[in-house]
Amino acid sequence: MxxxxxxxxxxxxxxxxxxxxxxxKTLEIAxxxxxxATILGLSGAIISRYGGTGGRLAGIxxxxxxxxxxxxxxxxxxxxxxxxxxxxxxxxxxxxxALSLHNAAYMMEIFRAAIASVPDGQYQAAASLGLKSRVAxxxxxxxxxxxxxxxxxxxxxxxxVKDTSITSALSVxxxxxxxxxxxxxxxxxxxxxxxxxxxxLVLTGSVGGFVRLLERRLSAxxxxxxxx
Amino acid sequence: xxxxxxxxxxxxxxxxxxxxxxxxxVLTLGSLGGLLLGGFGALGGRPGRYVVNVLLYxxxxxxxxxxxxxxxxxxxxxxxxxxxxTSAALALSIFASVTxxxxxxxxxxxxxxSQVEAALALGFTRLKAFLLVVLPQALRFVVPPMVGQFVSLxxxxxxxxxxxxxxxxxxxxxxxxxxxxxxxVMTLIWLLYTAVxxxxxxxxxxxERRLLVAGSAPIRG
Numbered sequence: 408m409x410x411x412x413x414x415x416x417x418x419x420x421x422x423x424x425x426x427x428x429x430x431x432k433t434l435e436i437a438x439x440x441x442x443x444a445t446i447l448g449l450s451g452a453i454i455s456r457y458g459g460t461g462g463r464l465a466g467i468x469x470x471x472x473x474x475x476x477x478x479x480x481x482x483x484x485x486x487x488x489x490x491x492x493x494x495x496x497x498x499x500x501x502x503x504x505a506l507s508l509h510n511a512a513y514m515m516e517i518f519r520a521a522i523a524s525v526p527d528g529q530y531q532a533a534a535s536l537g538l539k540s541r542v543a544x545x546x547x548x549x550x551x552x553x554x555x556x557x558x559x560x561x562x563x564x565x566x567x568v569k570d571t572s573i574t575s576a577l578s579v580x581x582x583x584x585x586x587x588x589x590x591x592x593x594x595x596x597x598x599x600x601x602x603x604x605x606x607x608l609v610l611t612g613s614v615g616g617f618v619r620l621l622e623r624r625l626s627a628x629x630x631x632x633x634x635x
Numbered sequence: 636x637x638x639x640x641x642x643x644x645x646x647x648x649x650x651x652x653x654x655x656x657x658x659x660x661v662l663t664l665g666s667l668g669g670l671l672l673g674g675f676g677a678l679g680g681r682p683g684r685y686v687v688n689v690l691l692y693x694x695x696x697x698x699x700x701x702x703x704x705x706x707x708x709x710x711x712x713x714x715x716x717x718x719x720x721t722s723a724a725l726a727l728s729i730f731a732s733v734t735x736x737x738x739x740x741x742x743x744x745x746x747x748x749s750q751v752e753a754a755l756a757l758g759f760t761r762l763k764a765f766l767l768v769v770l771p772q773a774l775r776f777v778v779p780p781m782v783g784q785f786v787s788l789x790x791x792x793x794x795x796x797x798x799x800x801x802x803x804x805x806x807x808x809x810x811x812x813x814x815x816x817x818x819x820v821m822t823l824i825w826l827l828y829t830a831v832x833x834x835x836x837x838x839x840x841x842x843e844r845r846l847l848v849a850g851s852a853p854i855r856g
Contacts, residue, residue: 475786475836476828477793479804484825487808487817569698576797583700596708603704604697611696 419598422589429585430606436499436571436581437610440506441564447507448514455515456522466515473512479573481505486577502574506567513563521556522548554625561618565611572607582606643810643820650806651827653720657802658789660724665731665788666781672732673739678765687736694733699794702730707798723795731788738784742777743769779846782839786832793828803827 419426455466473481486501496504525548533543572583586603590596676687694702706726710717717725746769754764796805807824811817 471833472829475790475832476825477790477804479793479796480821480825480828483804483808483811483817484821487811488821489818491816491818565695569696572698572700573794573797575700583698587704590708597712600701600705600709603701604693607698607701608693608696 414598415595416598418589418593418595419602422585422593422599425585425589426582426602426606429580429582430610432579432581433568433571433583433610436503436506436574436579437564437568439503440510440571441567443503443507444510444514444563444567445560447511449518451511451515452518452522455519466519470512470515473509478505478509478570479576481509482574482577498574498577498579502571502577502579506570506574510563510567510570513566514560517556517559517563518552521552521559524555525551550625550629554622554629557618557622557625561614564618565614568610568614569607640816640819643814643816644823646806646810647803647820647823647827650801650803651831653806654789654792654802654804655831657720657723657727657792657795657800661727661731661788661792662785664724664728665735668728668732669735669739672736673743674765676736676740677743687733687740690733691737694730699726699730699791700797702726703795703798719798719800723792723798723800727788727792727795730791731784734784734787735781738780739773739777742773742775745776746772775846779839779843782835782842786836786839789832789835790828 451466451469454462456462458465482502482505485496485505486498489496529547529551530543533547534540538547571581574581575584575587578584582603586599590599672687672690675683677683679686703723703726706717706722706729707719710722750768750772751764754768755761759768792802793804796802796808799805803824807820811820814820
């Protein structure tokens with residue numbers, strides 16, 4: 408440690424209410440963005456897989472428009488760019504929508520690959536049993552695709568949790584914002600840094616735990632349905 | 636377009652240049668660091684794997700902003716004061732080294748160990764066996780994901796603007812606050828990033844497809 412820096416934890420404890428509020432905001436943004444990005448991504452994957460040439464082109468365009476620039480660009484675009492037309496989004500809304508739109512592109516790729524990885528024989532088998540294509544997708548293709556997509560989805564959800572920190576650029580008062588503003592007040596940089604790292608490790612670790620739980624559930628469901 | 640727009644475009648191009656400068660430093664240092672760290676991870680036995688896994692755990696679980704914060708504000712507590720650009724380059728290069736090391740470790744491990752044994756039997760030293768036999772084969776698996784990682788890292792440089800380093804996003808925000816041309820400026824920035832990243836990521840995917848085709852054929856000696 409540098410010249411006489413001693414760890415003092417009292418300021419961290421005093422800042423606990425502000426930091427906890429930040430964690431809640433972070434969770435709120437992460438949950439809303441993950442949910443809407445997953446739904447958008449799945450819809451996009453279905454449209455580009457089954458929507459003919461138009462659907463495929465729309466899917467590719469969206470993908471390339473989103474994944475070749477940082478999510479911060481979309482945040483500023485929604486917040487500062489739309490203001491030019493008199494559309495004023497709150498920092499929270501701009502941040503959450505930007506994270507949703509940005510990550511929906513990655514989710515779309517994950518779902519696309521997962522759906523494509525289900526062998527054609529499964530479609531043919533479903534058709535030969537007389538299942539309508541909608542039922543075949545819901546009951547046969549989708550459950551297999553979801554299982555294959557889950558690990559990658561989990562990584563993306565963890566990415567979203569980390570990327571909530573970028574919304575601090577719009578002064579959304581989530582955890583990173585609370586962290587930097589309390590550090591600026593009391594200058595206990597080292598202590599706060601350790602706490603911040605630990606908080607994010609716990610948050611992203613929880614996402615990992617949740618995904619493993621889902622994986623177990625899905626494989627258990629598969630085993631029990633195979634027995635029947 | 637008014638005359639103000641011309642100067643805006645010029646200023647944004649200046650910001651882009653800073654971003655690219657940062658990206659080039661980070662990609663170079665990150666590749667070198669990643670090669671060393673990945674080599675250690677693949678060949679350093681249990682300790683090597685352990686070190687790489689611990690670093691990956693921290694990089695994957697904690698936002699880049701916090702890592703960058705450490706370089707900008709925690710290092711000075713140890714008496715190490717760096718200018719903003721150097722701090723940004725250092726923070727991103729460490730981040731890049733760890734993410735690239737995992738790609739390189741995977742590539743090295745995917746080369747069958749019989750290749751090393753054969754090289755040793757032919758009288759190669761261990762170092763030569765690695766450099767001349769293992770590495771060239773590993774690179775085939777390394778290059779496509781590495782190009783993808785390059786694209787992610789170029790995008791990640793934008794985050795450094797939050798710590799006050801003047802690059803594309805930073806100059807964009809500065810212009811918006813001055814001119815209130817949010818839509819024009821952000822559309823341009825969006826296009827600039829896409830112009831840099833789209834060719835690179837398309838190239839990466841082309842390499843990946845080619846590898847899939849080539850990978851199904853036996854490696855010719």
